[in-house]
Amino acid sequence: MTVLLDPPSPAPLVVAHRGYAAVAPQNTMASFEAAWRSGAPALELDVRLTADGVPVIIHDPVVDRVTDGSGAVADLDGATIAGLDAGSVFSEHLAGQRVPTLAQVLRFLARRPGFDLLCEYKGTWTPEQLAPTTRALDATGLAGRVLVQGFSRETVAALREAAPHLPRGLLCDAAPADLLDAARELGAVTVNPSVAAVLADPDLVRRAHDVGLKVMPWTANEPPLWRGLVAAGVDAIITDRPGELLGWLAGRAEA
Secondary structure, eight states: OOGGGSOOOSSOEEEEETTTTTTSOTTSHHHHHHHHHHTOSEEEEEEEEOTTSOEEEOSSSBSTTTSSOOSBGGGSOHHHHHTSOOSTTTOGGGTTOOOOBHHHHHHHHHTSTTOEEEEEEOSOOOHHHHHHHHHHHHHTTOGGGEEEEESOHHHHHHHHHHOTTSOEEEEOSSOOTTHHHHHHHTTOSEEEOBHHHHHHOTHHHHHHHHTTOEEOOBOOOSHHHHHHHHHHTOSEEEESOHHHHHHHHHHHHHO
């Protein structure tokens, strides 16, 4: 069973958001390696499809912000995206980092036991579009180390159809009134709202726990936010600064 679903512990699990995005370009192999070396037990990343159906790891619907290219991911083929520089926009010292494919990341994770995956599918996917990716998770032995999630309820329902054996999460920004009911109807095991939504209504965590759901908010990068989330009893914290959060939690445990 993935560490993301381990029994509750006194301290929340640390999930590296798009890798160690504070020190390396987000959603690149450099960022994922840095997250692994930080000691984070889990990695969060984003998957989109190229024009020719290649699952690639990028957050935005366009490549402009995080690469030296331009255009929509859905309009560019995999070879074009593979040739873009995803490092120099972060630092000249990281020039040459690429937008990885999902297959590359799964091979990376397969060689790093103890580093689990929170895999977000961006946008709306059909079961047919999802099937090659979920088969790849199975083929690389990641099925027991992954939690798949999406903002789109249609995508979470499609994940249930394509791979009912994979645990699912439902993402949201503000927490809608029907969040917990929708998550249970979709067979989700986690609800993952924004940090602001949890801090605005800390009792959301208790209500989720009462119906058997975990809560993993995104994205908290500063101690005041970490403190509020720990007080609310969240199960995991998704952060761009996994090393710093791990140190902060260790300091609290020793105090």
